[in-house]
Amino acid sequence: MTQTDTAEETGQGGAGHRDTGSGIWRARIRRAIRVGSRPGPWKRGLVLAALALLLGLLMLLHAQITDRGGLGSLAETFLPWFGLFVPVLLAGALWRRSASAVVALLLPVVVWLNLFGGLLGDKSHPGGDLTVAEHNVGDANPDPAGTARDLAASGADVLALVELTPQARGTYEKELAKAYPYHTVQGTVGLWSKLPLSDTQPVDIKMDYGPLADTKPVDIKMAYTRALRTTVATDQGPLAVYVAHLGSVRVFPRNGFWTDSRDRGAKALAEAVAAEQNERVVLLGDLNGTMDDRAFEGITSQMRSAQGEAGNGFGFTWPATFPVARIDQILVRGVKPESSWVLPATGSDHLPVAAGISW
Incomplete structure (x- = not known):
C-alpha cells in the first residue's frame, strides 16, 4: 500500500467521522423539535x-x-x-x-x-332502650320458617316484616309467637313486638301497580294494604311505629325508570307522619329507594336515617347476593339512633336491617 493510498483512506475516514457527527447533531435537533412541540403537562389530557x-x-x-x-x-x-x-x-x-x-x-x-x-366511619354507640328491625321477607322466599327463626334470634324488640303472602303469614305467626307475644298484620305488612300494641290502623299509601300490574301475583295485588301505623307501649312512653312497603320501581323501554307508584306512596307516607301527634316516631320499611332520592324529601325533612347517624358504612340491603343500594330503611323522629347495622342474609332477596334507639 502506498502513502497516497493511506492518506486517501485517512481522508475518507475523517469525512466519515464528520458525517457521523453531523448526523448526531441532526438527530439531536429533531429530538429537540419533537420535545418542543410536545404539549406540556397542563395541556395534556x-x-x-x-x-x-x-x-x-x-x-x-x-x-x-x-x-x-x-x-x-x-x-x-x-x-x-x-x-x-x-x-x-x-x-x-x-x-x-x-x-x-x-x-x-x-x-x-x-x-x-x-x-x-x-x-365511611363507625358512628355507633353502645346501649339503647329499644332494638327495632325490618325485613322484606320476599314473596318468593323458599324458607319462611328459617327466616322467622333467624329474625327472632336477632334479639329485636320490635320487628317489622313486609311482602307477607297469605301462604307464608301463618308460618311467620307460628315461628315468631314465642319471642313476640304481640303482633298485627295489615295486608302484606306486619309488626311483631315484645311490648303491647294499640291504636293499630292501615295507612293508605296510594298504591298503583301501573306497568307492573301483570307481574304481580294475584294474592299480592288483592292485599292492597301495604302500610300500617301502631303504638308500641314502652317503659319510656308510647312510640308510634309505621311499617311501609312502597311501590316497586322498574326500568321499562317506554316508561323509563318507572317510579310513579313509589313516589305517590312516599308523599302519602310523609303526610301521615306529618299528621302524627306522637312526638316519638319510627318508620320501618322497604321504601324502594335510597334517602338520596328526591322522592323522599317530604320524609327526610321530618325524620333522620338511623344508618346515616349511627351506622357503619353504607348499609346496602338489595339485592342480597350483591347489595348495591340501601332501600330498606329505619327512620326516626323524637328518639336517638345509637347504632344501626345490617343483619345476615335469609332466604329473601333483601337483607334485614336493625337499629338501637334511645330516648
Missing part, C-alpha cells in the same frame, strides 16, 4: 380533565337532573357508585401525565366526600 369536571358537577348538581322518565331518581339511587369513576380517571391522568386532569379530579373527590364521607 384535556379530555380527561373535562370528564373529571363533568363528574364533579353531576354529583354536585344531581338535584337539577331532570326527572323525566325517572332519570333524576335513577341517578340519585346509585349516586354513591359515581365515586368509582374517580380512580379510573386518575389512572388515565397518570398514564397521560396530565397535571390538568389530576387537579380537575379534586372537584369530584371533594363533592363525593362531602356527600358520603360521613358514612
Whole structure:
C-alpha cells in the first residue's frame, strides 16, 4: 500500500467521522423539535380533565337532573357508585401525565366526600332502650320458617316484616309467637313486638301497580294494604311505629325508570307522619329507594336515617347476593339512633336491617 493510498483512506475516514457527527447533531435537533412541540403537562389530557369536571358537577348538581322518565331518581339511587369513576380517571391522568386532569379530579373527590364521607366511619354507640328491625321477607322466599327463626334470634324488640303472602303469614305467626307475644298484620305488612300494641290502623299509601300490574301475583295485588301505623307501649312512653312497603320501581323501554307508584306512596307516607301527634316516631320499611332520592324529601325533612347517624358504612340491603343500594330503611323522629347495622342474609332477596334507639 502506498502513502497516497493511506492518506486517501485517512481522508475518507475523517469525512466519515464528520458525517457521523453531523448526523448526531441532526438527530439531536429533531429530538429537540419533537420535545418542543410536545404539549406540556397542563395541556395534556384535556379530555380527561373535562370528564373529571363533568363528574364533579353531576354529583354536585344531581338535584337539577331532570326527572323525566325517572332519570333524576335513577341517578340519585346509585349516586354513591359515581365515586368509582374517580380512580379510573386518575389512572388515565397518570398514564397521560396530565397535571390538568389530576387537579380537575379534586372537584369530584371533594363533592363525593362531602356527600358520603360521613358514612365511611363507625358512628355507633353502645346501649339503647329499644332494638327495632325490618325485613322484606320476599314473596318468593323458599324458607319462611328459617327466616322467622333467624329474625327472632336477632334479639329485636320490635320487628317489622313486609311482602307477607297469605301462604307464608301463618308460618311467620307460628315461628315468631314465642319471642313476640304481640303482633298485627295489615295486608302484606306486619309488626311483631315484645311490648303491647294499640291504636293499630292501615295507612293508605296510594298504591298503583301501573306497568307492573301483570307481574304481580294475584294474592299480592288483592292485599292492597301495604302500610300500617301502631303504638308500641314502652317503659319510656308510647312510640308510634309505621311499617311501609312502597311501590316497586322498574326500568321499562317506554316508561323509563318507572317510579310513579313509589313516589305517590312516599308523599302519602310523609303526610301521615306529618299528621302524627306522637312526638316519638319510627318508620320501618322497604321504601324502594335510597334517602338520596328526591322522592323522599317530604320524609327526610321530618325524620333522620338511623344508618346515616349511627351506622357503619353504607348499609346496602338489595339485592342480597350483591347489595348495591340501601332501600330498606329505619327512620326516626323524637328518639336517638345509637347504632344501626345490617343483619345476615335469609332466604329473601333483601337483607334485614336493625337499629338501637334511645330516648
